[in-house]
Amino acid sequence: MIETMEKILKKAQAEQYAVAAYNVNNLEWARFILEASEDSKTPVILEVSESAVTYMGGFNVAAQMIRALVKDLKITVPVAIHLDHGKSVESCKQAIDAGFTSVMFDGSQLPLEENISKTKEVVNYAHQHGVTVEAEIGKVGGENSEIVHADPNECVRIVQESGIDFLAPALGSVHGLYHGEPHIDFDTTKKIRDLTGLPLVLHGGTGIPDEMLLEGIKSGICKVNINTELQIAWSMALRKYLNDNQEVYDPRPIMKSGEMAMKEEIVYKNKLLGSYGKAN
Numbered sequence: 368m369i370e371t372m373e374k375i376l377k378k379a380q381a382e383q384y385a386v387a388a389y390n391v392n393n394l395e396w397a398r399f400i401l402e403a404s405e406d407s408k409t410p411v412i413l414e415v416s417e418s419a420v421t422y423m424g425g426f427n428v429a430a431q432m433i434r435a436l437v438k439d440l441k442i443t444v445p446v447a448i449h450l451d452h453g454k455s456v457e458s459c460k461q462a463i464d465a466g467f468t469s470v471m472f473d474g475s476q477l478p479l480e481e482n483i484s485k486t487k488e489v490v491n492y493a494h495q496h497g498v499t500v501e502a503e504i505g506k507v508g509g510e511n512s513e514i515v516h517a518d519p520n521e522c523v524r525i526v527q528e529s530g531i532d533f534l535a536p537a538l539g540s541v542h543g544l545y546h547g548e549p550h551i552d553f554d555t556t557k558k559i560r561d562l563t564g565l566p567l568v569l570h571g572g573t574g575i576p577d578e579m580l581l582e583g584i585k586s587g588i589c590k591v592n593i594n595t596e597l598q599i600a601w602s603m604a605l606r607k608y609l610n611d612n613q614e615v616y617d618p619r620p621i622m623k624s625g626e627m628a629m630k631e632e633i634v635y636k637n638k639l640l641g642s643y644g645k646a647n
């Protein structure tokens with residue numbers, strides 16, 4: 368069933384576990400994530416980046432496809448549909464109008480004052496529509512982005528001045544693969560949790576060792592974003608399938624060949640994060 372992210376993450380916060388937010392790239396991915404989560408009785412967040420929205424055809428396609436799958440597959444576990452890294456107020460509004468239940472406004476590249484004021488604009492619109500908002504302070508690292516650690520005082524300001532529901536404080540994580548061991552500042556994470564009281568979000572969930580993820584949960588992380596890990600699991604299985612079955616051209620078995628690898632990864636992560644069996 369479609370559920371607000373507030374309900375999903377408030378329960379996670381109260382019971383000290385984290386819910387995975389898996390990035391959706393197409394219909395197959397949405398189906399595999401929903402079915403694996405139903406099997407493991409896990410609340411789940413299906414998040415879609417702006418580039419994936421464009422790839423799929425638009426905000427309505429993404430939101431309504433997930434909603435239709437939840438209905439036709441008779442998914443009973445709580446499912447939130449979240450816009451990952453919304454880059455503009457306008458795109459957040461479009462996602463809300465299309466049926467997303469939560470949006471992230473990513474103003475991390477903007478000066479603080481502008482990040483706060485634009486986030487506030489998104490919050491005003493979102494809350495009128497029963498939709499929740501995540502914001503980012505500091506900068507998550509990645510191929511084209513250097514890591515900037517979140518300042519706790521700036522975190523308090525954005526929470527108090529914009530009225531967001533969840534906060535992603537960047538504290539050393541990166542999108543994509545880590546070069547060497549990740550270094551995430553969980554002491555500051557705890558400080559930000561205590562100062563803000565909000566469920567916190569960890570971006571760049573791929574490649575973070577299990578014990579580090581568990582430390583993150585103890586420090587206030589309630590949502591862990593995972594994308595690259597599923598991409599690797601799916602594409603490796605698909606590549607093997609195509610190599611082993613040179614004569615196949617029906618797209619359905621080809622697209623489906625990554626299903627088991629993805630579902631195994633999802634169930635493993637749900638167990639690790641403690642959300643396995645937490646659907647009710």
Ligand code: 13P
Pocket residue numbers: 390451452541542543544569570571572573592593594595596
């Ligand atoms: P990874 O691709 O590193 O798992 O990060 C996903 C993410 O943070 C999406 O916002």
